[in-house]
Amino acid sequence: MLKKVLIMLTLGSILSSCATYKPSNVSDLCNILSEEDWYEAALESQEEWGTPIHVQLAIMHQESKFNRTIRPEMEWFLGFIPVGRPSDAYGYAQALESTWETYVKSTGNWNAKRDEFDDAIHFIGWYTYNTHKKLGVSKWDAKKQYLxxxxxxxxxxxxxxxxxxxxxxxxxKVKVRSLDYARQYKRCRAELDDSLRGWF
Known part of the structure; x- marks a missing residue:
């Protein structure tokens, strides 16, 4: 019985650490994806939507710097009376609530949350895929995709x-960062793949 309790506590600790993981260096793709769950989610999004990992992460960096709970800054009247935020954007992808709802309905991902990395990266993949489909913008073009x-x-x-x-x-800046991320990914891809295989 004690052994089962210890196992459950260990698993809980692992899951908790994954949920609260934040990269120590958001300018380094290898550091960002050193959390196996994040790398797995990024790979899945790339495979499903066709947008390269480095483009998706460059957009996410610009939107939130990988801060899961970030919102637009509060606006103030006369410097001390809060008048609200300019939008309801939230989470890693800074997705608007209405756009997020469209994503959820479109994909059937009913449990998706804006402050979960795997859901946010899939949202960016979905959005960039539709940008390509609707507007003809290349999934590899970080500048136009961000616009x-x-x-x-x-x-x-x-x-x-x-x-x-x-x-x-x-x-x-998003374009430059995506190119930096692409170079970094080439450097550590084999190591990331090995760590993912080891995880399983």
Whole structure:
């Protein structure tokens, strides 16, 4: 009986640590995916939706820096009266509640949560897949994918990003980061694959 209790406590501790895992270096893809569950989820999303891991992670980095509970900053009137947040974006992917609901209905992933990495990475995969399907944007084009992610499919089609110099600069940063992540992935892919096989 004691042995069973100890096993359950150990499993609980492992699951808890996975749920609260946060990369120590968000600029290094190898560090980000050193948690086996995260690497497995990223691979599954890439396989299902066709968007490369480095593009998905570059978008997630820009949106949340891998902070699972982040929200847009509160806006204040006169510096001390809270007037609310500019949007209801939340979680790793900073997904809007309405867009998240569309994703859930589209995929049937009814238990998906915005503050769970595996669900958030699949959301980004789903979104970028649909950006490619609706707008013809390459799944490998991190810059354009991010612009569509930020502006929405309708906004991207209308070219709303063209009048936002700050957003174009941000999308350039996402592009550069995706290229950095791609190089890093080449360096550690074999090690990540080995660790995943060892996990099973």
């Amino acid at each position: 569509a992610y930020h502006e929405g499919w309708g906004g991207y089609k209308r070219g709303t990003y063209r009048g936002k110099a700050w957003l174009l600069k941000v999308s350039d």
